Amino acid sequence: MKYKSQKIAEYFYTFAVLLFLVQVVVGIIAALQFIWPDFFPLKFNIIRDLHINALVVWLLMGLMGATYFVVPEEAQSELWSLPLAYFQFWATVVTVTLVVLGYIWMGFNPHANKFVFGTLLLNEGREYIEAPRWADILIVVSVLLFLLNNFMTMYKSKRWTGIQGTLLGGLTFLALMYLPGMFYTKSMVKDQFWWWWVVHLWVEGAWEVIAGALLAFMLLKVTNAPRHVLERWMYIEVALVLFTGILGTGHHYYWIGTPKYWLWIGGIFSSLEPVPLLVMVWDAFRTTRVHRVVTNRLGLFYAVAHAVFNFVGAGLWGVIHTVPMANKWTHGTQITTAHGHLAFYGAYVLLVISMIYITLPLIRERTDFRTSRGYTSFWVMTISMIFIVLSLTGAGMVQTYMERLVGLDYVTVKANYNLVFWIVRAISGVGFLVGVLIFVVDYFKLGHEPAEVGAKSNVSVTTHAA
Amino acid sequence: MSNRGVRNLFIFGSLFFFVIFIGLTVDTMKKLDKRAPEITEEVDQGKKLWHKYDCIGCHTILGNGSYFAPDLTKITVNKPEGYLEKFLVNPRKVKPSAAMPVLGISPEEAKKIIAFLKWISKVDTNGWPPKPVLATYRMPRSPGVTVFQKYGCTACHMINGVGGTSGPDLTHVASRKPDRQWHIKHIRDPQSVVPDSAMPGFPQMSEQELNQLVDYLLTLK
CATH class of the missing domain: 1.10.760.10 (Cytochrome c-like domain)
Incomplete structure (x- = not known):
């Protein structure tokens, strides 16, 4: 760690890792509720709210932590204000805790979710952005403080790099795209229209820009690839992300009451969305093959895995049902759930974990650390996730056929034909939890144990070119 | 192309696409009201109750939501209103195997939610959900x-x-x-x-x- 203030990243990582654990535990409860709806005192809606909100918050926490590490590194100076960063961290933790307590309270007493000054007190009842308005405002303040701190760090150092510029650009876009979710509309069609601005332009816009910048940073840190080459490819990737992703929002505007021209716009542009993700995979492999001086093999392993599964999950599993002709039948089925799980895992879970494995050893000043647990957790999590995704894909295909083509009742298909998939999914979920537990243990132990030596060492210098 | 050139392509290209997106958004907003019935006070109150009870935490509407319970876009077309009213108030009383819990919805609230769902069912969704094409179940002809x-x-x-x-x-x-x-x-x-x-x-x-x-x-x- 070159700058003392980079230590703040670890606070964000720790909170992120703990929320990851919460997300997966409630995910298993939700999976069991597909089989036994009354399995848990809190009903499915609250459990799912916790599952998807924990996901969004822990990924954001991870990305914020990563940014607090990257910006001083790139600007070559301490953070503008470390106390401000600590304040922002604790304020966010308190806000998130209050929101979670609110959801649980509402779970036991739905009437506690009252209208106060025209907005709901505990839960806005809008998927992913359930957090009530007062929490929205606190989150916006927190993100503004975060952006200010990082911007001032860059501004004072006068050292602008492509990586940090793109990172800050992605984060600013992220902050701006939270705003369209903060007003009430009487029309459910307009409600969903603006809601997609938040949800789509985050995960298929701003977050992918951040991912592009962080991928370049990681490759720069763990290989000896030259900066100008990495940054050039980064610009090409993030440009293609936004060229396809912005109008790709149209694939959510096929069936919600919006005009027909969105079928064309959404169909064409979202079909192209996998292209930048494929370029990222190519970039990661090329860099790894050409530049053989690797200072953190585990970190690079995760970074490459992130690029691959970003392409498979967000790209392939998305594109299979993105054209209107296919989507007409699959829209609103478990195919979407399958895509959602693999996309978030590949694009963002593996991204944050790879950032942790690349920056945490530097924070703890132990570059050669014990890595076996890191590899084990990867395989356990990834294989379990593949089974989760395949079972959900199977469930989605059966549902599409039985419900949409044959015309059977939703409940019949869910309770009978898809039961076997729910069982496989729940068992795979437990497998995933095992992988996460191994990762969590590794997170807390990293750098505190003797490292492997010889061929298994985390640092490898291969002199011959591939 | 130099790094500066690629960077400028990224910045100005993205702005270009975003401007087109905003233009399409403006056009869409102008057209939306004509593609759906008028929103009455009761429909609006129903929508607020939809949010209050976090219905989307289990159901989908217009195909978006939680995939745990049936899509409700056309529910008022497919199920009788009286049934829906009783179901909303106490699901298991009318259907013992129902997964839905008693949320404490009053009969007046149920009416408003149904008004909202009726409004949704009349939105022009470009033909979604499609009619099942294979629904040629051979019932005896009588x-x-x-x-x-x-x-x-x-x-x-x-x-x-x-x-x-x-x-x-x-x-x-x-x-x-x-x-x-x-x-x-x-x-x-x-x-x-x-x-x-x-x-x-x-x-x-x-x-x-x-x-x-x-x-x-x-x-x-």
Whole structure:
């Protein structure tokens, strides 16, 4: 760690890792509720709210932590204000805790979710952005403080790099795209229209820009690839992300009451969305093959895995049902759930974990650390996730056929034909939890144990070119 | 191309696409109100209740949401209003196998939620959800089957695995209820024989249709 203030990243990582654990535990409860709806005192809606909100918050926490590490590194100076960063961290933790307590309270007493000054007190009842308005405002303040701190760090150092510029650009876009979710509309069609601005332009816009910048940073840190080459490819990737992703929002505007021209716009542009993700995979492999001086093999392993599964999950599993002709039948089925799980895992879970494995050893000043647990957790999590995704894909295909083509009742298909998939999914979920537990243990132990030596060492210098 | 050139392509290219997106958004906003019925005070109140009870935490609407429970875009077209009202207030009283909990929805609130769902069902969704293309389940051709289909009985009742699950399965209804008079009373006015029933009555059905329907039901042993 070159700058003392980079230590703040670890606070964000720790909170992120703990929320990851919460997300997966409630995910298993939700999976069991597909089989036994009354399995848990809190009903499915609250459990799912916790599952998807924990996901969004822990990924954001991870990305914020990563940014607090990257910006001083790139600007070559301490953070503008470390106390401000600590304040922002604790304020966010308190806000998130209050929101979670609110959801649980509402779970036991739905009437506690009252209208106060025209907005709901505990839960806005809008998927992913359930957090009530007062929490929205606190989150916006927190993100503004975060952006200010990082911007001032860059501004004072006068050292602008492509990586940090793109990172800050992605984060600013992220902050701006939270705003369209903060007003009430009487029309459910307009409600969903603006809601997609938040949800789509985050995960298929701003977050992918951040991912592009962080991928370049990681490759720069763990290989000896030259900066100008990495940054050039980064610009090409993030440009293609936004060229396809912005109008790709149209694939959510096929069936919600919006005009027909969105079928064309959404169909064409979202079909192209996998292209930048494929370029990222190519970039990661090329860099790894050409530049053989690797200072953190585990970190690079995760970074490459992130690029691959970003392409498979967000790209392939998305594109299979993105054209209107296919989507007409699959829209609103478990195919979407399958895509959602693999996309978030590949694009963002593996991204944050790879950032942790690349920056945490530097924070703890132990570059050669014990890595076996890191590899084990990867395989356990990834294989379990593949089974989760395949079972959900199977469930989605059966549902599409039985419900949409044959015309059977939703409940019949869910309770009978898809039961076997729910069982496989729940068992795979437990497998995933095992992988996460191994990762969590590794997170807390990293750098505190003797490292492997010889061929298994985390640092490898291969002199011959591939 | 130099790094600066690629960077400028990224920045100005993205702005270009975003400007187009905003233009399309403005155009869409102008057209939306014509593609849906007028929003009354009751519909708006229903939408607020939709949010309050976090319905999207389990259901989907316009295909978006949680995939745990049925999509509600066309629910008011497929299920009788009286049934929906009773179901919302106490789901398991009208359908013992229901997964939905009692949320504490009052009968007045239920009416507002249904008004909102009725509004949603009339939105022009470019033909979504599509009609099932393979729904050519071979029912025996008889006048009774025609009546069964005409009055939408399959929306709630299942026969041989096909049909809804809101009402009882009718595959073997004649074994349970062999009495012709019971069926006639029940179809005209369900509450007269089953006090808690959430099924709507069919006083509009002609005498001939009623007899044909009951003939058919009595074959289901």
